[in-house]
Amino acid sequence: MLRARDAGLYRAVTDCGAGGFSSAVGELADGAGARIQLENAPLKYAGLAPWEIWLSESQERMVAAVPEKDLDAFRKICGIEDVECSVIGTFSSDNRLKVYHGEEMVCDLDLDFLHRGIPRVRKEAVWRPRPARPAGSSGAGPVRGADAGRALERLLAHPNIGSKKWVVRQYDHEVQGGSVVKPFAGAGGEGPSDAAVVRPDLDSWKGLVLSNGINPFYGEIDPYWMAANAVEEALRNLVAVGGDPDLCAILDNFCWGDVSDPSILGDLVRCARGCYDFSKGFGTPFISGKDSLNNTWRGPDGKISSIPGTLLISAIGVIDDVRKCVTMDLKRPGNRILLAGETRDEFGGSHFGLVAGNVSGEVPKVDAGTSLALMRAIRSAMGKGWIESCHDLSEGGLAVALAEMCIAGNLGADADLAKAPGPLSGKNAGIRTAFSESAGRWLIEVSPANLAGLKKHFRSLPLAAIGSVTRAPVLKVRSAPGKTLLRLKVADMKRSWNSFSEAR
Template identity: 50%
Template sequence: MTETDKVSIINIRDQGDDGLLAISRKNLLALNLTEMKTIQDYFRDLGRDPTDVELETLAQTWSEHCKHKTLRGIIEYRSQTADGSWQSETIDNLLKQTVMKATAELNLPWCLSVFKDNAGVIDFTKDNALAFKVETHNHPSALEPYGGAGTGIGGVIRDIVGVGLGAKPVVNTDVFCFGPPDTPFDSISDSILHPKRIAKGVVAGVRDYGNRMGIPTTNGAVIFDPSFIYNPLVFCGTVGLMPKKYISKEVLPGDLVLAVGGRTGRDGIHGATFSSIELDKETEVSAVQIGNPIVEKKVTDTLLKARDLDLYRGVTDCGAGGFSSAVGELGESCGARVYLDRAPLKYQGMLPWEIWISESQERMVLAVPPENLDRIMEIFTAENVEATVIGQFTATKKLELLYNEETVATLDMDFLHDGVPRYVRKAMWQLHKHEEPSASRESRVAGQKSLGKILKQILSQPTVASKEWIIRQYDHEVQGGSIIKPLTGAVNDGPSDASVCRPDLSSWSGFVVSNGINPRYGLIDPYWMTASAIDEALRNLVCVGGDIERTALLDNFCWGNPDKEEQLGGIVRAARACYDAAKAYKTPFISGKDSLNNEYSLEGRSLSIMATMLISAISVISDVRKCITMDIKKSGNLIYLLGDTYEELGGSQYLALLGLTGNGVPRVNFAKAKSLFTSLTKAIGQGLVASCHDLSEGGLAVAAAEMAFAGNLGMEIQLADGSWQIADKDKNETAILFSESNSRFLVEVDPKNKKAFEKAMKGQSVALIGKVRKDKTLQVKGLGGKVILKENIAGLKETWQKTLRW
């Protein structure tokens, strides 16, 4: 290989440690010393130095983003037990030991493709399967919210289009974490955008990309907290529908490498390595780009047409790392030769390594048997979709790159994919004691404010408040399959627990999508935050009629810098909760993603986000007509509380009002919860339940208020009729109303179904605590029988809607 004006040879064989690190830093490779040394050894053995193309290819393929080096590495973990003593252990591949292990042990026949392709795939109907994937796009969204969020959506849609031989995107779900919208402008650094601007930009990006692609956005959540001011989180998810016969790829030597879709430009270079680097105000801007949904729509439509004619044997998207990752993945088991000068470019003057790793949007790579080329080109040409043969898959087990007939890279596939040295990292976890509300502080609040006022204050918190302003910008009807929509109720403005979609309009089969997220619990213990998120995702899904026996989960870890022992310790705790919960609920994980280094360095200080676990759930149901919504339906109907209420105010919205975190984080009794979910699923399936809503942020009071104003009816609750696992009950009506204990539901039942419902719920924790009233008030009678809360539902609704009415 010779140096030209297009390709440089980088001398690494003669470098010492400092020299190697300098090369990594200078070229934004994000490779550490061990990795650089491994590369050095490889090229010393070959007796030559690498080209810039080779070095960039290795950096992309070995990036944290693509390889999950931390979670699959070796972790030396020590943790403090309740009695204060320390335990240590070595964890070899955390993901394999927890999240993936649960799936392997459950070994459910309806999990068709897990943890190996671009998305997880589960069985749906006789002929069809469902693919589901959730990704993050945090750093790009912090810098350019509109473009960052749009390309986030675009990327996850391409994951679905590139799973197996391609699935059709049918539903989007989007979850965001932002700084508080009322953050004073002068309180934040000039180097970042204001949280409200980020929020509006992200929403506009999601709206424009999702709507223009003709995919309904039916599910989501938005969390607001100061820890996300400098580093927002943007989760984008897509569900796809695909015939079962197309769930796997088989690339053969001789197949042509066909690049389809957008042209390659200099935009988005170093996205994969960039996601592993902490942000600061000098952060490289080439990582930011703006998507073009119309191009992606055309690519999607033509590709699925070619799929149905069996014209190609493999497909994947150009995500992080661009061609380098896409061709590398497809050719992993055989080999590939690519002529970089043949790739269609947006403009001239790009260097070979830039072409190879550019992350320009809307590109897919296909493996096409030569005999099918003419027919597949006809399909793309007819719709003005650009498609170009840029190379061929080979049997050499090597990746060979050429530019103007000159070889610019030759790497062994084995080294490229399995050569990355494993990380060894230290992790530590200990329980922190947080301040508890003092009696005086609490009574000051209670003394000044009635329970009604506290309820209103919680309803107006941005995290709890109505997201209608956001939801209404999204198309949630396109494709015509939306059954339970994000807003529901008498006048379609109540908050749905989950969304239900019927992707095949000739069948009543459908699926439910829901999510669970509450990072405030993680301040106390990431284990219970994760368990709570899983419980929340599942109860949301059960609320609308999802089937707990046919439910799969996705994890999204968002943490700070894993070089910090405590950050990684939190990840270990969270991963273990994933295993325990998935096993107990029998809900396997089918795909997941981690986004680490969510930190921002400001004036020498590193600001980390609150560690956040998003759990997304998908459930297959056989008849969407049995689904129900959360708004109460008829006066005189009975209101039951299902599940146990403990004094679990740690991380709650109530303590947030007092400016506190507390310690009593909501826990989960998995066995009890699973049994309750199963009984409730059955009762809903039998048509015994008129409406059902889960208890989450703000607890019983918020759930009751939401059901009432969504149904435009009143509700009466008698606390004396419930049984509460709370000591010193008399003083603790506040705890009863605002505790956020998991695995609880409020359920509305017609009196004529009372007997049947109670029979169906036999053995569960059930209390008949109220009824639906005709007058439009929410009334709570305390343990002593006195009215302790009485609010007009219109007033409650207005408070809940006002906050985010932008």
């Protein structure tokens, strides 16, 4: 299709997705009309009824509007690429969609009616705020009596955080040698990359960056902030490897339950509002998306239940020079570790809450203005060569991100959480700082020679040096000077992180 596009051989094109030919042809023919001969469509096997051919959603099919004078050239390109090509009809000027199977007419629809005349379905949507209790309040706050070291090991072993090698290694991510930032970072490929960078044209240093953001646990508290966090996380990951927050786009993927239930539909509406608000807030357009609704199951008791509403946001962007990409593995002993972004008491839906047996507290909020300013500052600093490694903070918060950087680089780190921007205070402040999942945060590694320049570059944005990279492969985290919060060997953390994949 790209060769035919470059040769100017078609005037419009769309894929056969939901509804198959019915939606693809129906969309292309709007404002004109079309006559379709279904018997011309290639079939995998004989015996399909006309309605089955018309509605089939078989994959890897596209419908293009090709002028008759260009048809032979289009067919020639298809033949060269060994792609099947069939003429299934012609466009008309009567604004009607006429579908035949042989001589039999099986459909005759006015396109104005099809696109604008069908009554709109109206459904009731209701959303009611869920009661929230601040983490650590009297009762079952998730930070009470927690052992930080043991909590970190349990987080690293959690299926959502631990190594996904058992999945990734089933596929070849080195096709044609175009991978720049691979699924795993570090000399030994032992840490989780924030995003993937590929170089599709090996004659150019330009690349594409692909990243994701997701956390359905936030949606159980407030779908609006689930959407905000998913959008921000996808962009945060994109920036962490060198992507440009001002030159990217996003896609949504909704997986939802029974939308005939007003409360479930209300969650979906609130989630969609979050997508809109934070797409606008970051100035990042949605260019596509997909939804899968009415996902339910019947339990042993016969009761039908809905899946938790889940939103995945994917981001794609262009990197002008892949040689300037940054990975998340620690690079050199003696380098400084900085935390960009503020940490707040936000444990609602957190993974720390999951391993501690409680998910109470406020869901993380997103400040699009501050986050975008940090993204631009980080990307600019990467362009100057000041940042040697960068990793976003997401599931498990600062402690997990720091551990992952140590695992990937096979180096240690010594950090003092009291130096974090906007430090938390009061009881269990160290644990709360270590495991909060506040949005808009990154860990940055910088050489001592570039530290002053980097701080000046960030101006008034929240940024602070919290520690250093150490040659000894041990992660030491203090909640205050002289007060050790946790101390773990990198080998032990690596064992925990790999345990889920190795058990598969």
